[in-house]
Amino acid sequence: MIKVLIVEDDPMVAHLNKKYVENVEGYQVVDIANNGEKALKLLRTNKIDLVVLDVYMPKLDGISLLKEMRKRFFMTDVILVTAAKEADNIDSVLKLGAVDYLIKPFEYERLKKALDSYKIRYNLLRNNTPINQEDIDKITKQNVMEVSKDKLEKGLHNKTLERIRNFMRANRECFYSAEEIAKKMDLSRVTIRRYLEYLTSIGEIILEIEYGSVGRPTHLYKYNYTK
Amino acid sequence: MIKVLIVEDDPMVAHLNKKYVENVEGYQVVDIANNGEKALKLLRTNKIDLVVLDVYMPKLDGISLLKEMRKRFFMTDVILVTAAKEADNIDSVLKLGAVDYLIKPFEYERLKKALDSYKIRYNLLRNNTPINQEDIDKITKQNVMEVSKDKLEKGLHNKTLERIRNFMRANRECFYSAEEIAKKMDLSRVTIRRYLEYLTSIGEIILEIEYGSVGRPTHLYKYNYTK
DNA sequence: CTAAACATTTTGTAAATAAAAAAAATATAG
DNA sequence: CTATATTTTTTTTATTTACAAAATGTTTAG
Incomplete structure (x- = not known):
């Protein structure tokens, strides 16, 4: 089970995202934090694999939280969620080393893709066989363009x-x-x-x-x- | 012209990589640094868009250099190069927010893919139209799979x-x-x-x-x- | 005293083998 | 009827076993 923390200040959206995440096989939402400070507290006291992190928040915004996490060596993975309006400084956001970047409002299907990709990353990095270029590419370059259908590889049912x-x-x-x-x-x-x-x-x-x-x-x- | 700095301690490899990079349309190698400290100095005094950065180096290694760069707000992009042998802590390396990750020894074709992708990123982020999910995906999820196919010699597993x-x-x-x-x-x-x-x-x-x-x-x- | 023959140990190669991988054939869903 | 999922058949490959060849030291004939 991959343990997820949702960090999002709008309770409605947070609830929706929780539903979305729990709809994906193998994921479990541990908690919801409505600002960065609460998130930090929860990260300290819970075993969390992945944070779905909204950038805009009062008290401690997503980017500051992520920087703070890294400074304190919380190596939890992060999916960053940005509203389209704030996406002007996206360049610096992309350098924060998140697992994926979603732009609000996003489709459920896109989030599912992100989570499916993350599951592959999670598994590949944990079965500690020596990693090679192909694995790295699988982890970082998951092709996500045709979001439409859960197309399984040919020959498989x-x-x-x-x-x-x-x-x-x-x-x-x-x-x-x-x-x-x-x-x-x-x-x-x-x-x-x-x-x-x-x-x-x-x-x-x-x-x-x-x-x-x-x-x-x-x-x-x-x-x-x-x- | 995209200005590149190559950071690599082995002069032979550095020279080869320089050749590789300059072979790609629109790229220009500004300089070569054989350790992290020299790289920092060059970053201060030159206009550089992209660093091709080897992880293993004396004096100041690639990871430390990258962290140092971010701390000092050098927002230059980075392609990280790791030797297969050091690839065990790859998880933390992937959180450094590099543009791409290459595992040594890499094929020229793979580096070219990385640079082609970077060119797309470079252009998308600089024509400051509001960015959308599709752009983000184009930037972060470039499909690169058909390149990597490290086939081992026959008779070996x-x-x-x-x-x-x-x-x-x-x-x-x-x-x-x-x-x-x-x-x-x-x-x-x-x-x-x-x-x-x-x-x-x-x-x-x-x-x-x-x-x-x-x-x-x-x-x-x-x-x-x-x- | 030298060198050819022999003894010894190990390398290198070929055959045997069993499973994987690929190709072809068949069955089935849409 | 066509596309694709599954099975059957064939080919290839990754291993061990067995054995021939090579490299060295030792013995002995001249």
Whole structure:
């Protein structure tokens, strides 16, 4: 579960955003803060992965809060939300190292994209295998342009993906070979492997190699859960 | 003309990168700094738009330099370059608000992509029309995926390579024979040798020969950490 | 005393093997 | 009927095992 703090002074908007975030699988809103000072307090006392942070606020605005956080070494990730009117100094905002930047008012679909991307980042950075250029690009350059449809990669079907994902989640402690899973789920090894490969590429599954006595070693897969 | 400063301590690499950058239409390399302190001085006295900044450096490393720049309100943009070996704390590096992140050694094509993207950013942010979500996405989410495809040599597997590399790195002071490593890592001598040979060919491992009392002398391998 | 033959240890290569990856064929949804 | 998801078949590849070749020290014949 990715723990989210929403920082937004308008209670209506905050509530709406909370709904939005909790609508995405794997996310949980821990609390809402209506200004920067309260947010800082909450960051001190709660385990928070991600802050959805509005720039305009009384008391302590979003940009100052973010700078303050970094100064105090709160390394929590941030999605910055800016009203279109304040977007003139966007250049400096982009240098704050946020995970994503949303311009108000944003569509639910755009926020969902941001959260989906963040989930990939979250997983990739936590399964501590050495990181490479491809991973970095996946993390920073998530293509988000066609917001319209949740287009899954070709060759994959959402229903099958869900089935396999559920199976892996149900046995989150075990390492399985594609063969074993295929047998247990009554699907072909090839299909299983294609889905596992996809899940591995987005960091939701981790891959390990088992070297047998002779012959090419087998790939073992396990769900990448981070309690 | 976009004015670039290259910050890189290895003169060969710096020169190469200069060539690369100047090969891209609309870019001009103003100077090269071989450490962070020199870079700061150059930033004070020159008009610079973009810094291609290596993380590893003597005197003042890239990350410290970037933090120092922000503290002093040098709002110059930065493309961060990290060696694969140092990429373990990548999470915090990603929070520094760089324009792009390259992992060494990078292909020319990838750098070109980064510079092409930056040109779009540069222009969008300077024609001060009110900025919208689409622009932000264009700036931050440039799709760059088709470039990165670091294919390993045939017969080698990335996961195995990583395992062996890690072992060698963990025992960076010791000279080991392929046989010994094979035993310790529970892999065959032949496999170990193939990977060590590869690592030797790219200079990551150094080879020495030990003459025993009788019989063919043994090859001893050690991680080359001075590089 | 020298050098060829031998013994010993290790490297390097080829064959065997089992799994992954790719391609082709089939089934199914829309 | 067409596009795409899944299975079956084929090819490729990453490993081990087995063995031949190489590099050295030792022995012994001349």
